[in-house]
Amino acid sequence: MTQTTEPAAAAPASGTARPARRHRVHRAWFVAAVTFVTIVGAAAFRSLPGLLIDPLHEEFGWSRGTVGAAVSVNLALYGLTAPFAAALMDRFGIRRVVAVALTVIAAGAGATVWMTAAWQLMLCWGLLVGLGSGSMALAFAATVTNRWFTERRGLVSGILTAASASGQLVFLPLLSWIVETHHWRPAAVTVALAALAVVPFVWLLLRDHPADVGLKPYGSQEFVPRPAPVPGAARRTLTVLSSAARTGPFWLLAGSFAICGASTNGLVQTHFVPAAHDHHMPVTDAAALLAVIGVFDVAGTIASGWFTDRFESRRLLAVYYALRGVSLVFLPLLLAPAVHLPMVFFIVFYGLDWVATVPPTLALCREQYGEDSAIVFGWVLASHQLGAALVAYLGGVARDTFGSYDVVWYASGALCAAAALMALVIRRRPAGPLPAAAA
Known part of the structure; x- marks a missing residue:
């Protein structure tokens, strides 16, 4: 991870490269570390929905389908916001977008303690937390990776993806203990405070671009000027979608990633705890198993990033x-x-595979769509969350209808087989100019 930083051949008018100096560790790795801690800290809010299903059912009498619908709104907005957030980061900078997103998350999670009706759950946890979390989605990790690294991108994307997924799960033992001991409202307050605690780290330590500190991206032989802010974030996001949607790889990536979301966030993260509780397993034990998934996910996703740098995605x-x-x-x-x-x-095996799909998916987006890959990946991530949202809702409905989650597990296994076939038929991009989406 060492790299020699040399003076830039040409620097923008707004700043110049620093004099030649040997750094033991490139600044990009510190930015990646801050991003990792930010994602882990912010992920507390992603840990709670699966723990709320039974307490809200008992206190308010809401069906599991109703609570699952609120989780579905959250997951859908998490995905649909991501591509717009990537464009907003190009327009206003990473720090501003992420700081505002964390504040919105804290407001939404904190407001749930006063709710008395299901529509308020939809508003607070579904709308506000969904919008905020979408801006903290994997498009954030993709933007940081694309700007600060030209080498080791697979490894870095694997590390940051592990932060997102594992952070959601390692908080589960603490939050499940709070729910069991002090009920669900203190857990919601804990989530709000965790999101707020991350804001100072983002504002003080994160930097938007290597040019801000006069450095080259890690692995680059040339100084890269900071690009000018890109106006019309919403228009650009939709234009990139329109161009990418004309290509076959986009639909194969989006379809397979929708199944990825359905089989992880939508199914296991949301319904594993209540499914285990149906078999009389204590909630704290089931939550601890999900936390173990998070631990092994770190190793699996980082290894997947390493594999992605070396093998066919x-x-x-x-x-x-x-x-x-x-x-x-x-x-x-x-x-x-x-x-x-x-x-x-099962927990160890599944943990190693939890989001190992992200580094190769991101690599394929980068291969197919070049500079617009972060936005395209945002749209692919949107499909991931739509798949998760659908199964979060249908899983609750299936439990209410059949009295068991078994049919959902079997259906998800069949869908994963379909996703494997979809991945195999994605064609390599031929040498030459990138598709219109990157123009």
Whole structure:
């Protein structure tokens, strides 16, 4: 991770490169570290919905489908906001967008303590937290990776993806203990305070572009001037979507990533705890198992980033989806009142594969769509969250209708097999100019 920083051959009028100096560690790695801590800290708000299903059902009498619908709104907005957030970061800078997003999250999570009707849950947790979390989505990690790195992008995207997914899960033991001991309102306040605590780190330590501190991106041989703010963020976001949607790889990436979201955030993160509780497993034990998934996700996603720098992304995706599908088919046989060795094996195996799909998906977006890849990935991420939102809702409905989650596990396993096939048929981009979306 060492790199020699040399003076720029040409620097923009707004700033010049620093004199030649040898840095033991390139500043890009510090920016990545701040981004990692920011995503982990902000991810507390993503940990709570699965823990709220039973408490809200007991206190207000809301069906699991109603609570699942609020989670669905949250997940859908999380995805649909992401591509616009990527464009807003190009317009206003990373620090401003992320700081405002964290504040909105804190307001939405904190306001839930006063709610008395289901529509208020939709407003606070669905709308406000959904919009804020969408601006903190993986498009944030993609933007940081694209701006600060030209080498090791797969590794860095894997690390930052692990922060997002694992941060959602490692908070679960604490929040489940709070819910069990002090009820759900103190847990919501904890989430709000966690989001606010991250804001000073973002504002004081994060930088928008290497040119802001007179550096080259990591691995670059040339100084890259800071680009001028791009006006018309919404128009640009929709234009990129229109161009990318004319290409086959976009729909294959979006479709497979929708299944990825359905089988992770929508299904396991939202419904694993209540499904385990149906089999008389204590909530705290089920939440601890999800936290273990988060621990192994770090290793799996970072390894996936390393693999992405070295192996064919399409084949990696196919393997990841196929293995995930197999594990989900066996899960209904493993649920029991107590944690046992086969369940631990599932947790470790599934954790290694949790979001290992992100680095190769991001790499394929970068290969196909060049400079617009962060926005295109935002739209692909939107499909991920729409898939998650649909299954978060349908999972609750299935539980209300059939009295069991089994049918949802089996259906998700079949969908993962379809995603593996979709990944294999994505064509390589031929040499030459990038598609119109990158123009």
